[in-house]
Amino acid sequence: MSMKVVDGRAGPRGPTLALLASSEAGLLLITVGFVILFSYLTPGFSSPFNTYALTRVLAIDVVIGFSMMVVLVTGGLNLAVGAIGVCAVMVGGWAMEVAGLPILVAVVLALASGAALGALNGILTVAMRVHSFVVTLATMSLFFGAMIVMTKAQAFNALPAAFVSLAKLKTYFFASSMLYISIGIGVLLWWLFHHTLIGRQILAAGANTSAARLSGVPVERTIVVCHALSGALAAFAGLMLTARNGAALPSMAGQLGMDWLLPAFLAPVLGGTLLTGGTLSVAGTFLGAAMVTVLSNGLLQLELGEFWVQAFLGIILLVAVALDRLRAHLMAKRRI
Amino acid sequence: MSTTMQLLRTDWFGLLVAFLLGAIMLGVAQPSFLSTYNIYVILTAFALSVLVALSQMVIVAIGQLNLSVGAIGGLAAITFAGAMDLWNVPIPVAILIGLMVGVAGGALNGVVTHVTGLNAFVVTLATLSIFKGTNIGITEAQPFYDIPEAVKTFGNARFGFFPYLLFVSGAILVAVWVFMRRAVLGRQLLAVGGNRNAAELSGISIGRVVVAAHVLSGTLAAVAGMLAVARLQLGQPTIGDDWLIISFAAPVIGGAVLAGGHVSVGGTLLGVAIIMLINNALVLLNVNPYAVQLLLGALILAAVALSRFRDPA
Amino acid sequence: MTEKLVITGASKAFPGVQALDDVSLALAPGCIHALLGENGAGKSTLIKIITGVHRPDAGTVLLDGEPVQFASPREAIARGISAVHQERNLIPRFSVGENIVLENLPRRRGLVDYGEVRETARRFMAPLGLEIDPDTPVRNLSVARMQLVEIAKALSLDARLLVLDEPTASITPYETETLFRLLRELRDKGVAILFVSHKLDEVFELCDSVTVLRDGRNACASRPLEGLDRADVVRLMIGREEQTARRTERTATGEPVLALRNVGTELGHRNVDLEVRAGEIVGLYGLVGAGRTELAKAIIGAAKVTSGEVQVDGKAVTIDSVATALSRHRIGYVSEDRKHEGLILMHSVRRNVAVTVWGRIARALGWLPNRAERDAVTPYIDRLQVRTPSLAQPVSLLSGGNQQKVSVAKWIAAEVRVLIIDEPTVGIDIQTKVYLHELIHELAAAGTAVILISSDMPEMISLADRIAVMSEFEVVGEIDNDHDATRMGEAIMARIHKVEGAT
Numbered sequence A: 001m002s003m004k005v006v007d008g009r010a011g012p013r014g015p016t017l018a019l020l021a022s023s024e025a026g027l028l029l030i031t032v033g034f035v036i037l038f039s040y041l042t043p044g045f046s047s048p049f050n051t052y053a054l055t056r057v058l059a060i061d062v063v064i065g066f067s068m069m070v071v072l073v074t075g076g077l078n079l080a081v082g083a084i085g086v087c088a089v090m091v092g093g094w095a096m097e098v099a100g101l102p103i104l105v106a107v108v109l110a111l112a113s114g115a116a117l118g119a120l121n122g123i124l125t126v127a128m129r130v131h132s133f134v135v136t137l138a139t140m141s142l143f144f145g146a147m148i149v150m151t152k153a154q155a156f157n158a159l160p161a162a163f164v165s166l167a168k169l170k171t172y173f174f175a176s177s178m179l180y181i182s183i184g185i186g187v188l189l190w191w192l193f194h195h196t197l198i199g200r201q202i203l204a205a206g207a208n209t210s211a212a213r214l215s216g217v218p219v220e221r222t223i224v225v226c227h228a229l230s231g232a233l234a235a236f237a238g239l240m241l242t243a244r245n246g247a248a249l250p251s252m253a254g255q256l257g258m259d260w261l262l263p264a265f266l267a268p269v270l271g272g273t274l275l276t277g278g279t280l281s282v283a284g285t286f287l288g289a290a291m292v293t294v295l296s297n298g299l300l301q302l303e304l305g306e307f308w309v310q311a312f313l314g315i316i317l318l319v320a321v322a323l324d325r326l327r328a329h330l331m332a333k334r335r336i
Numbered sequence B: 001m002s003t004t005m006q007l008l009r010t011d012w013f014g015l016l017v018a019f020l021l022g023a024i025m026l027g028v029a030q031p032s033f034l035s036t037y038n039i040y041v042i043l044t045a046f047a048l049s050v051l052v053a054l055s056q057m058v059i060v061a062i063g064q065l066n067l068s069v070g071a072i073g074g075l076a077a078i079t080f081a082g083a084m085d086l087w088n089v090p091i092p093v094a095i096l097i098g099l100m101v102g103v104a105g106g107a108l109n110g111v112v113t114h115v116t117g118l119n120a121f122v123v124t125l126a127t128l129s130i131f132k133g134t135n136i137g138i139t140e141a142q143p144f145y146d147i148p149e150a151v152k153t154f155g156n157a158r159f160g161f162f163p164y165l166l167f168v169s170g171a172i173l174v175a176v177w178v179f180m181r182r183a184v185l186g187r188q189l190l191a192v193g194g195n196r197n198a199a200e201l202s203g204i205s206i207g208r209v210v211v212a213a214h215v216l217s218g219t220l221a222a223v224a225g226m227l228a229v230a231r232l233q234l235g236q237p238t239i240g241d242d243w244l245i246i247s248f249a250a251p252v253i254g255g256a257v258l259a260g261g262h263v264s265v266g267g268t269l270l271g272v273a274i275i276m277l278i279n280n281a282l283v284l285l286n287v288n289p290y291a292v293q294l295l296l297g298a299l300i301l302a303a304v305a306l307s308r309f310r311d312p313a
Numbered sequence C: 001m002t003e004k005l006v007i008t009g010a011s012k013a014f015p016g017v018q019a020l021d022d023v024s025l026a027l028a029p030g031c032i033h034a035l036l037g038e039n040g041a042g043k044s045t046l047i048k049i050i051t052g053v054h055r056p057d058a059g060t061v062l063l064d065g066e067p068v069q070f071a072s073p074r075e076a077i078a079r080g081i082s083a084v085h086q087e088r089n090l091i092p093r094f095s096v097g098e099n100i101v102l103e104n105l106p107r108r109r110g111l112v113d114y115g116e117v118r119e120t121a122r123r124f125m126a127p128l129g130l131e132i133d134p135d136t137p138v139r140n141l142s143v144a145r146m147q148l149v150e151i152a153k154a155l156s157l158d159a160r161l162l163v164l165d166e167p168t169a170s171i172t173p174y175e176t177e178t179l180f181r182l183l184r185e186l187r188d189k190g191v192a193i194l195f196v197s198h199k200l201d202e203v204f205e206l207c208d209s210v211t212v213l214r215d216g217r218n219a220c221a222s223r224p225l226e227g228l229d230r231a232d233v234v235r236l237m238i239g240r241e242e243q244t245a246r247r248t249e250r251t252a253t254g255e256p257v258l259a260l261r262n263v264g265t266e267l268g269h270r271n272v273d274l275e276v277r278a279g280e281i282v283g284l285y286g287l288v289g290a291g292r293t294e295l296a297k298a299i300i301g302a303a304k305v306t307s308g309e310v311q312v313d314g315k316a317v318t319i320d321s322v323a324t325a326l327s328r329h330r331i332g333y334v335s336e337d338r339k340h341e342g343l344i345l346m347h348s349v350r351r352n353v354a355v356t357v358w359g360r361i362a363r364a365l366g367w368l369p370n371r372a373e374r375d376a377v378t379p380y381i382d383r384l385q386v387r388t389p390s391l392a393q394p395v396s397l398l399s400g401g402n403q404q405k406v407s408v409a410k411w412i413a414a415e416v417r418v419l420i421i422d423e424p425t426v427g428i429d430i431q432t433k434v435y436l437h438e439l440i441h442e443l444a445a446a447g448t449a450v451i452l453i454s455s456d457m458p459e460m461i462s463l464a465d466r467i468a469v470m471s472e473f474e475v476v477g478e479i480d481n482d483h484d485a486t487r488m489g490e491a492i493m494a495r496i497h498k499v500e501g502a503t
């Protein structure tokens, strides 16, 4: 007697409740809760201008989060996301401003250079057989240093108006048009990881390298692909930021590009992507970024005094994630 | 297996070779490298950084990460300085207060991580904000200047090239080394990091071990913070802001497995030493400041490549 | 006499599964009690309740007549309960010695006393015939040796209640004999022992009483084994008569698909000759440490061949990686270590089985629809009766035997030309074993060349056409199988002993 086998997320109480028990649902609930709270507490929060500003930041942070996420699934990480993003943008800026290439060509060039730098990380990781932490720690310095030497730390700030205006579009509900681009990228990534051969191979290799290798998964290739993808996404985030700033700035991601690391890690990890590799949640990464953006923006709107904002952000963040755990715990107890 | 092979397989041998080669080359290229004062400068920086690295290393040992190392160190530093500046408490009491901040910060990290089952990454990221935010809230970003002379003197005193600060760090280094190799709790840390399930089935209390590791980490960070106050001669609120990278880089270069279960105190020490050496070299050789980062990256990569004779797992 | 352990009305549910439903069991001191049931019947779950890993939803546990509710394994250990769990639970980077005494690290002046660690460890290793340096890191050991370390670890607690969940699954009859002698001694000293195994011969040889679970319920509770025979027990376990394997008729044809000529490896093999033809099943038999798994690793390119020649279809080839073995020569390997090399534990049943067929079922642009995956794996899941609430269940949540079925199923699905199967039926219940044997026969009949590594002599004799005997990293003889258990068994052991006697 074998039990009847059904596919799908089976819980005894059906798929709807199972969906509610997922961590994505938890993040969504908490984020919506805070949106309501902040709108109630301060009118500035839901103003069209703030909505636009918030979604614009969110759009960029989401893509930065994706760029880390795709490496986290391999069980590695990419400290060089910021450095790659800046390098790629400087290539793009040069192509538009100095070489005078069409916008599309410049964008492709920037993305390609991001992917190439990422691929280099992947190749080094595989060839040296060390954790990508060490490799990307080194290449973060290397890429950033090389970029500074070559650009002499000068910005490209005469970018074509057509490019800059891409970031200025407002769409439905005053949201930035860039948010829809980010969502589009998310859908593509979701499809890649859950419905294609390479996506599955990546997940398998990330979860258990030796088992995957013995099953014929080209483990090394998946690592290089992920790093290249990460580089391309970092480049994309960089381009979005450039369009927003109206200039390609060597300093846009801070010293060594490290200002990006926080949003890069925060979004996927809050969204349920494991640092040990093998699983990921695209929607979770999106919602993780959304939660952080809403929290920090809301706290700023509340004007609590500049000195204590950061401490409050920490406390609220902790409370928010603990609430989510509590919800998951209660759901599990009722065995949903 | 031959002795050479065995040496090559240790975490530290390749790093030691890399370090010695680097030091010799630098000594030849720039004789001022070997000047007493320069060695003193390097050793002072080393004394602080090695504690930061150890503070991260004990958390890596249990398979977690602690992003709040710098924030705890900073908070301990300003409470230590603030207690002496604002309340004029005696130095030993101020040290005790600083240590308590480290213990409390670590305990908060450990307890929250264990009780909620949340990823330590997320927890320590949030507490990073809390500790750093409290730091800024208290200091309003202004340093505490009024530090007792004794503390300032200690922070800058030396025997020839040997800074007094290194006595503290050296003693702690040895203690941590013994702890990880021979103490029951140290072994339990590694057991939990190596295979959490197995450790639990062997009757090890996971909660106790996780909390203990975080408390130890917080304490080490606090000591580093207070030493930094002595060194800088003021309670700078920015102490700890730039610790994160070195805290990870040194243990990992030293052979620690990020997934947990394996760390090397000797390797970590050499990891710090190599990074100090590289930094010093870039300063001494008067490298174009633009190229410093580039070279730093290339050299770290080279150091790691050199240390990979041993098995890659 | 008061019972050592009495469980009444224990129930435990997991999402989608009622693992235990009103189960009772009583265990007397000085008694070896068998706990039997099919894969997924709930044996391990019951054991985890006894050892404080799980808390029951309902029911009571009495230890020495006193109700207990363990909140953690630590408390169970403190009350004198020691266990070998079904899954290996060792710290990979720790030494054998430190693993064995991890519960009570001996200390002197506050620090761990490693001299004492070694000594204590040796004391518990010696009776098991485990003759290795206690300083060896556990991760360098074979699965069988890890199993023995695990047993030594459990014995080191000097517990009054010893729980053994399939301790003999991956050790050979020889080591099993040694273990049984030890267990009988412990029983005579009044220790209560709970013993789980799918090998019924062992149960009849060793145990005094028996509890059988079927679908999480008692099929019988704590009755003496005396008066029951094998057929009775099987009927209790599966609720009907045992079926025997149908053998598909087949003949090995043509030239060898894979041949080793005088092969030596970096792992220490010398002068190994072996060939296997399409449609043939060649067995590799040997004691623990004979180098069988290692030979498989060398064949698939996970270890280096240093001398001699590996031939595929008569042509010499160099197989330098697993990927080459699989993609170019279509040689697959079912690992004996399902947890580390076989399964992707956190992934679903569906993905685990499908991993070997992804390349085949992918459409244009690498599109891999879930439906295609499901269609590809369902026949094998059904055939091997994998017990899971759904195909989306993470493999880590299946019972040990069901995990093993998944680990084998994916390679049956892979359609390779040469399949090396390492200990395929470890932890698999008797009925599924029959189905699996049928599948292996069918596979061979369809033209696959099979190399079977198994420590289970009856399995070897029922499946293999020829048996190559290995000892100390050499092939010491090859015997044509005439399927007569006694004669073959003697012939095999004679080869092994001849070599061991000579050295």
Ligand SMILES: Nc1ncnc2c1ncn2[C@@H]1O[C@H](COP(=O)(O)OP(=O)(O)OP(=O)(O)O)[C@@H](O)[C@H]1O
Residues within 6 Å of the ligand: C014, C015, C017, C018, C019, C037, C038, C039, C040, C041, C042, C043, C044, C045, C046, C086, C387, C388, C397, C398, C399, C400, C401, C402, C427, C429
């Ligand atoms: N943590 C868990 N979560 C969900 N289901 C579980 C969990 N542990 C066990 N199960 C399910 O409970 C049932 C009983 O499992 P158990 O491991 O007790 O079986 P078993 O009798 O030991 O089988 P085997 O002979 O294969 O080891 C199985 O259907 C299994 O899938």
Ligand SMILES: [Mg+2]
Residues within 6 Å of the ligand: C043, C044, C045, C086, C165, C399, C400, C401
């Ligand atoms: Mg079991």
